[in-house]
Amino acid sequence: MKSEERRALVLLGITAVLASMLATMYALMWTNQKKLEDFFFNFPCSTVPHLTVYDVPLLEQLIRTWILYAIFAFFYFAEDWFQSKKGERLRTFCHVFAAFFMGYYFLNVVWMVPGLYVLIVWIPSQFGGLYYIAVLIGLTYTQIRFIEMATGTRGAVKQLLVRLWKGTGKPVVGAANPPLALLLARLWNKYNTRLPPRFRNRLVWLRKFIRPARIQRKLLRGRVKTVLIYVLAAFVIVLAILYRTYCG
Secondary structure, three states: OOOHHHHHHHHHHHHHHHHHHHHHHHHHHHHOOHHHHEEEEEEEOOOOOOEEEEEEHHHHHHHHHHHHHHHHHHHHHOOOOOOOHHHHHHHHHHHHHHHHHHHHHHHHHHHHHHHHHHHHHHHHHHHHHHHHHHHHHHHHHHHHHHHHHHOOOOOOHHHHHHHHHHHHHHHHHHHHHHHHHHHHHHHHHHHHHOOHHHHHHHHHHHHHHHHHHHHHHHHHHHHHHHHHHHHHHHHHHHHHHHHHHHOO
16 A cells, blocks of 8 residues: 555656646647647657657646546545445455556556557558557557556456356357367368378378477477567667667
């Protein structure tokens, strides 16, 4: 609880600074000294192909997100008001959504701005849809992990998905497996002699290879994570070199 309250105070201080900057921009626009288009920054910089981000809409979105976070955090911190079991459930509900909006508060800047920059500058238009879906999946996964970390419920979403799978998908697959296996066996016994010998041998080899491949994939899972970390570090280093070269 104390760490949550400290994070809320830090977030309040950051938002107060952003709100004062936004108020100054509003004042300049209301007095017709500046326009909305005058407040912007280029990512990464203006000397290379870049993304132009307008400050006012970005700050407005961040402040709205903080207000939603503050509403849920207020009820979560009200431990003396909600001491019953129903009150505990309400506080848990508010805790999850407060963590969601806190994560969105940071991810909106840390991920969205670079993500849009890559989409506009580097990704061809024909691959824009696939990239957008990949970014949304990555953001969703990061947000889920952030909520689990903030609420101390690591693995909760995975357990929920496992329960849903056991209650819905697994019985269906389990019921369909024996008839499907019997059908495939009948088709194989009936038509395997008509297949080209080379193709038939490859199918047999593939069937024998599937089970060892599953075991090997589990062993390599940890190595894949390490490789991804190295790739991410190399990407950050290359980005820093390019920024220093063109924007230094």
